[in-house]
Structures are given as structure tokens and as C-alpha cells.
Amino acid sequence: MILYPTIELRNGRCVSLTRGQIEEPEIWHVDPVEKAQEFAHAGAEWMHVTDFDAVQGGNANHDLVLRIIRGAGIPVQLGGGFRSRDRIEEWIELGAGRIVVGTLAAQNPHLVKELAERHPDQLVLAVDVWQGCVMIEGWKTKSAYSADGFLDSFKGTPFAAVIVTDVGADRSESDASLGTISALAERTNLPVIASGIVRTLDDISRLRLLGEVSGAIVGRALFNRTIDLKEALREARPDLAHVAEFI
Known part of the structure; x- marks a missing residue:
């Protein structure tokens, strides 16, 4: 399973959101470019960046995101406000x-x-699920799609992966979130990346043992140090642990 250590940006800072509340972000006082390089040095194969200002139509983080992409040393999966052909192809x-x-x-x-x-293999489909429906526009609007129907409507489309987020997940609902993610993973042949569910090493182990999930996005847990990235990478890919010792 591939881990995607994650940087979420708001006004040029690394942040975390609780249930998508973009107006009240938790701010982490670290340099985003240095943090990206730290992820790479720990052994990450990919990283994920979400630009919350872009979700709201802003462009303030453009140069910062570009510096992250060019300085990280690993490929970047980028999300946030991609609502036109021009912006997708620009990035x-x-x-x-x-x-x-x-x-x-x-x-x-x-x-x-x-x-x-x-x-x-360069576009990733985001399936943000709340009460069985797909949420759009930064989780603020309920679409007409069920999660199953949305995924099925893109059958055969050559996405690189599908990111599944249980928008309503919290600490007491991890089993339900696992069930949601697992059920959707069984509906597609595309790699499925779980989002919003990893808070401990045990969560990584549970996802890996499911078998259907190919990756997981990890953000807040890395910033508040409830997870060490090197340990998390070993937990996600135990078959490669012996190789990492010699890198």
C-alpha cells in the first residue's frame, strides 16, 4: 500500500481542517517546501497537496505550490479547485x-x-461521500450522484486512481468509514486511495489488511506527531522494510 503524506495549504500556510471547515483551519507553523522535502527524505514515493484557497477560487498559493512540486523530489498529486480544462492542463x-x-x-x-x-494516468477521481451521496464544491453541496452511481458512471475511464473520503468520519466511526471505502474499492478495478481515516499506525495496518485499498492519504497525524512517517511507510509496505535499511 502506498502512503501519500499530505500538505494542505491555506494563505500560504500548512493547515488541517475538521470536517472540511475551511473557515477555521488548524495552522501548523512549518515551511511547506521544507516539509515536502522531509516527506521525500523519509522515503515517501508520492505526496499529496490540497490548495484550499484554490477550492474557493483563489490563486494566492500558485507560486508556493510550484516550489513544492519543483523542490519535493517526489511526484506530487495536486487537488483543489480544478474546475476547468485550462487549469488542469496548466498544472x-x-x-x-x-x-x-x-x-x-x-x-x-x-x-x-x-x-x-x-x-x-494523470487524473485522479475524488469521491467525497456523505450519507451515501457525493459532495462537491469543497464538501458544501450535495450532488445528484450516489457514491456507487458516480463511480460506476466513469467505468473504463483511465484515471490513475480514485480517492475516497468519508466526509462524515470521526474517531467513533472508523469501522463505518472502512466499510464505505472497502465497498467502493470492490466496485472498481482502479487503485483506491483512502482519505480522512488514518490517525494511527493501526489504521494503516487495517487498511492494508483489507486488500482492496491501494493507498492512503495521511495529513494531520504527521503534523501532530501521532504518526511517524518512516514507521508508517514500514507499516504500509512491510515487504519493502528490509530494503529501506540499506537506502
Whole structure:
């Protein structure tokens, strides 16, 4: 299983959100570019960046995101406000390894399918689930899609992966979130990346043992130090642990 250590940006700072409350972010006083390099030095294969200002239509983090992509040393999966062909293709040109689309996929599925065909293995479908429905526009609007129907509507589309987030997840609902993610993973042949569920090493182990999930996004737990990235990487890929000792 591949771990995606994550940086979430708001006003040029690393932040974490609780249930998508973008107006009240928890701020981490670290340099985003240095943190990206730290992820790479720990042995991460990929990292994930979400630009919350872009979700709201802003462009303030453009140069910072570019510095992260160019300085991280590992490929970056980038999400946040990708609602047009031009912006998706701009960031592919600028070097993003993958682009995450959610709202655009719900509102203009034909365009997203066309872009996925044009850029195979560079688009990732975001399936943000709340009470069985797909949420869009930064989790603020309920779409007309069920999670199952949304995923099924893109069958055969050459996405690089699918990110599944249980928007309503909290500490007491981890089993329900695992069930949601596992059920959707069984519906697709695409790699499924779990989001919003990893808080401890045990969560990584549980996801890995499910078998259907190919990756997990880890953010807040790395910043508040409830998870050490090197230990998490060993837990996610125990078959490679002996190799890491010699790197």
C-alpha cells in the first residue's frame, strides 16, 4: 500500500481542517517546501497537496505550490479547485504528477472523460461521500450522484486512481468509514486511495489488511506527531522494510 503524506495549504500556510471547515483551519507553523522535502527524505514515493484557497477560487498559493512540486523530489498529486480544462492542463504542464478532480467530474463528466483519455494516468477521481451521496464544491453541496452511481458512471475511464473520503468520519466511526471505502474499492478495478481515516499506525495496518485499498492519504497525524512517517511507510509496505535499511 502506498502512503501519500499530505500538505494542505491555506494563505500560504500548512493547515488541517475538521470536517472540511475551511473557515477555521488548524495552522501548523512549518515551511511547506521544507516539509515536502522531509516527506521525500523519509522515503515517501508520492505526496499529496490540497490548495484550499484554490477550492474557493483563489490563486494566492500558485507560486508556493510550484516550489513544492519543483523542490519535493517526489511526484506530487495536486487537488483543489480544478474546475476547468485550462487549469488542469496548466498544472500538468507545470509538473504536477497527478491532478485530482471531483466537482468538475460531477458537473461535466464528458469533459473529465475526455481529459482522462488525453492525459492517461494523470487524473485522479475524488469521491467525497456523505450519507451515501457525493459532495462537491469543497464538501458544501450535495450532488445528484450516489457514491456507487458516480463511480460506476466513469467505468473504463483511465484515471490513475480514485480517492475516497468519508466526509462524515470521526474517531467513533472508523469501522463505518472502512466499510464505505472497502465497498467502493470492490466496485472498481482502479487503485483506491483512502482519505480522512488514518490517525494511527493501526489504521494503516487495517487498511492494508483489507486488500482492496491501494493507498492512503495521511495529513494531520504527521503534523501532530501521532504518526511517524518512516514507521508508517514500514507499516504500509512491510515487504519493502528490509530494503529501506540499506537506502
